[in-house]
Amino acid sequence: MTKSLFIILPLLILIQASCKKDNTPDNSGTVTIDNTTLFAQTYYVYGFLFSEGKEVSTLDSPPPDITVDSDGTNLLLQANNLKNSFYKAGEYPDASSAETAYKNLTTASIPETNWLGLAIPLKKNQVWIYRSGTNHYAKFRIISTIAEIRSERNYAECTFEWAYQPDGTLTFPGK
Numbered sequence: 001m002t003k004s005l006f007i008i009l010p011l012l013i014l015i016q017a018s019c020k021k022d023n024t025p026d027n028s029g030t031v032t033i034d035n036t037t038l039f040a041q042t043y044y045v046y047g048f049l050f051s052e053g054k055e056v057s058t059l060d061s062p063p064p065d066i067t068v069d070s071d072g073t074n075l076l077l078q079a080n081n082l083k084n085s086f087y088k089a090g091e092y093p094d095a096s097s098a099e100t101a102y103k104n105l106t107t108a109s110i111p112e113t114n115w116l117g118l119a120i121p122l123k124k125n126q127v128w129i130y131r132s133g134t135n136h137y138a139k140f141r142i143i144s145t146i147a148e149i150r151s152e153r154n155y156a157e158c159t160f161e162w163a164y165q166p167d168g169t170l171t172f173p174g175k
Contacts, residue, residue: 025051025052025053025054026053026054027053027163027164027165027166027173028053028161028162028163028164028173029053029161029162030143030159030160030161030162031048031055031159031160031162032157032158032159033046033047033048033055033066033067033068033157033158034046034068034146034155034156034157034158035067035068035069035070035154035155035156035157036155037153038057040059042059044057044058044059045057045058045067046058046064046067047063047064047065047066047067047068047080048064048065048066048067048162049062049063049064049065050065050066050130050132050136050138050162050164051065051132051136051164051166053164058080063080064080065079065080065081065130065132065138066078066079066080066119066130067080068122068156068157068158069154069156070147070154070155070156071120071154072154073121074120074121074122074147075120075121075122075123075145075147075156075158076118076119076120076121076122076156077118077119077120077122077128077158078117078118078119079117079118079130079132079133080133081132081133082133083115083131083133084115084116084117084131085115085116085117085130085131085132085133086115086116086117086118086119086128086129086130086131087108087110087114087115087116087128087129087131088116088119088126088127088128089101089105089108089127089128089129089139090126090127091123091125091126091127092125092126092127093125094125095124095125095143097125098124098125098126098127098141098142099141099161101127101141102127102139102140102141102161105127105129105139105172106171106172106173107170107171107172108129108137108139108170109170110129110170115131122142122145122158123142123145124142124143124144124145125141125142126141126142127139127140127141127142128140128141128142129170134168135168136164136165136166136167136168137164137165137168137169137170137172138162138163138164138165139162139163139172140160140161140162140163141160141161141162142158142159142160143159143160143161144158144159145157145158145159146158
């Protein structure tokens with residue numbers, strides 16, 4: 001019995017230690033957001049929160065940094081803060097060029113006057129920089145967009161690759 005305890009006890013400790021989750025949010029990835037409106041006592045949509053690396057609803061606290069929408073002609077990203085939060089770093093003729101530019105964007109210096117209130121018009125193969133209300137930054141590359149009428153409403157969908165800089169600098173880590 002004692003011999004089996006010496007084998008089982010370390011094995012149980014090892015299993016317990018290996019089951020711990022890492023709650024650190026992702027700082028990069030690929031995500032798709034859309035403007036599907038949902039209802040639960042009030043209307044809401046899902047957007048993306050860079051600091052937590054996940055989709056969240058406009059009813060959550062904190063709410064999403066960005067949401068996608070359509071003005072009937074163009075797709076756009078809007079920010080949930082009171083500052084101009086978007087800078088278009090470039091627009092490219094194909095996915096390969098956009099991906100290369102995105103990967104090579106490791107640091108940026110953007111004059112205050114060049115920030116925009118909306119990322120519009122949003123198109124695939126663009127590279128953008130986002131500035132949060134607390135001056136934290138993310139870069140993202142538009143992979144694909146969908147703009148169409150669904151349920152008699154302008155539907156907007158955007159898939160993008162992103163990297164968030166949690167320390168508040170405009171120096172993005174490489175993958």
